[in-house]
């Protein structure tokens with residue numbers, strides 16, 4: 001029993017890139033346990049994604065096409081994942097620490113009588129498997145061990161590179177979990193925020209705005225800057241709470257975690273709970289009119305300035321350089 | 324309708340957390356505690372469900388004797404009674420869920436409202452584990468809850484947008500940030516809370532083994548980022564991004 005099972009995540013018929021980061025975690029873990037990495041794909045019309053997964057660096061792709069999996073429901077997914085884990089004798093079951101992963105993995109852990117690690121940022125073998133994970137809004141990193149034979153792990157995908165495509169294709173096999181659809185639960189709708197911009201968690205550039213922008217309309221200039229760099233747009237909780245930005249943009253301890261090449265923090269004070277979601281970024285630029293703002297303690301480049309003056313100027317000048 | 328809400332006593336999120344020199348935990352001296360932020364939303368939701376549908380709100384905490392303070396706060400907000408499962412041990416979410424499974428067996432609530440995550444241990448597991456142990460449906464990350472005809476219709480905050488799910492009761496809901504505005508405890512509320520019933524149990528009395536499945540071996544501070552430079556103007560920023568950071 002040494003195999004590692006990764007649960008793939010997809011939206012609108014497209015594999016989410018975070019799955020590839022979870023595969024990288026799984027490969028690191030499997031190298032320590034001496035097992036294979038197998039991926040489970042649940043959906044109703046997922047043949048194309050299965051194909052794509054076969055060259056993602058795994059040993060086998062198991063997939064189940066079933067109306068019960070047409071829409072994600074933890075109650076239907078968790079038993080199927082547990083069945084697959086038993087089928088392949090998995091020592092570790094993992095998926096991205098997305099809202100889906102967070103929602104379903106504890107149910108999988110309960111079914112497998114497994115301990116669960118949330119938001120793993122590393123795995124190593126030091127007299128047994130050890131995982132590291134952040135907590136207390138990233139103020140503390142703990143090293144933990146899971147005492148149960150099976151271990152369930154949600155992976156903080158910003159800490160693992162996306163697995164590269166391989167030229168050899170792994171076998172793709174249909175899998176029937178035999179667990180069906182649960183009673184007492186109904187999927188009603190998924191209202192996707194349609195956007196031309198890259199996903200926050202995948203973007204190379206993230207431009208985030210804070211409460212200092214003062215209104216939703218003023219987020220326009222954040223979007224313009226993001227668009228000129230083909231980046232994603234983010235926000236603080238305070239900006240979301242004030243209704244300036246949609247919830248899906250929130251970055252931080254209780255929102256999304258991002259680690260792009262370039263992060264702009266504009267009119268953001270730099271509260272610890274916000275830093276928890278972005279301090280792994282490669283380069284951080286802070287624009288704040290208060291020279292004492294804590295965000296300057298973590299930024300590589302700071303401008304003490306009024307965002308309303310410098311952001312449009314910056315967008316224009318970057319555009320010139322890019323053209 | 325009987326509504327159960329969970330309340331965890333956590334370190335005040337506004338306080339700076341320090342790690343003990345021997346790396347076995349965090350410094351607790353001089354630290355202030357309060358109700359987990361997400362549980363405030365959960366308690367508020369439980370009370371508003373009661374206001375709409377009638378019934379009773381029972382709040383439960385697992386933790387040290389001092390957690391009575393957070394339970395009294397919940398009762399001052401409007402919960403009717405409280406249960407403390409007293410232990411000085413740090414529990415993992417699985418032990419929390421196993422203790423709660425027993426409490427639920429005794430109380431038989433129609434709906435349970437919990438926080439989506441503890442803001443100290445940042446795990447986001449207890450509610451989903453509990454739902455699985457009970458064989459109940461779950462609706463996590465709720466921003467909107469509507470209960471009628473024995474079902475809850477729940478708007479959920481998910482990656483990429485929002486989603487709506489219906490669960491048949493009994494079921495479990497976890498609170499996200501935009502679910503509601505937790506009310507403040509009024510002075511009469513605080514006075515009344517002092518006389519509301521608070522039962523104390525132990526994990527032993529419930530017959531639950533609270534040995535963790537996940538052991539914490541070491542606590543460390545994260546790597547600090549070094550503060551960079553304050554630049555003159557936009558031109559310098561563009562230049563640095565282009566020629567130093569090489570990201571443009």
Ligand SMILES: Cc1cc2nc3c(=O)[nH]c(=O)nc-3n(C[C@H](O)[C@H](O)[C@H](O)COP(=O)(O)OP(=O)(O)OC[C@H]3O[C@@H](n4cnc5c(N)ncnc54)[C@H](O)[C@@H]3O)c2cc1C
Nearest residue numbers: 210211212236237238252253254267268269271274289307
């Ligand atoms: C349990 C808990 C969880 C939380 N989770 C999160 C989370 O996930 N994500 C998150 O972001 N927060 C989170 N928070 C909230 C966090 O503590 C802060 O309140 C929040 O991050 C502050 O957002 P802000 O920087 O936009 O606003 P503020 O702190 O109000 O800062 C606004 C900044 O804008 C600057 N400013 C104003 N006008 C201008 C201008 N014209 N030009 C330039 N600068 C200007 C000001 O100098 C100030 O620094 C959480 C809090 C708690 C208690």
Ligand SMILES: Nc1ncnc2c1ncn2[C@@H]1O[C@H](COP(=O)(O)O)[C@@H](O)[C@H]1O
Nearest residue numbers: 329330385416438440441446447448449
């Ligand atoms: N010790 C506890 N006592 C009461 N409720 C708890 C406890 N631990 C966790 N919970 C509840 O479970 C939710 C999720 O916790 P966690 O899995 O630790 O992130 C919290 O928001 C609480 O509502």
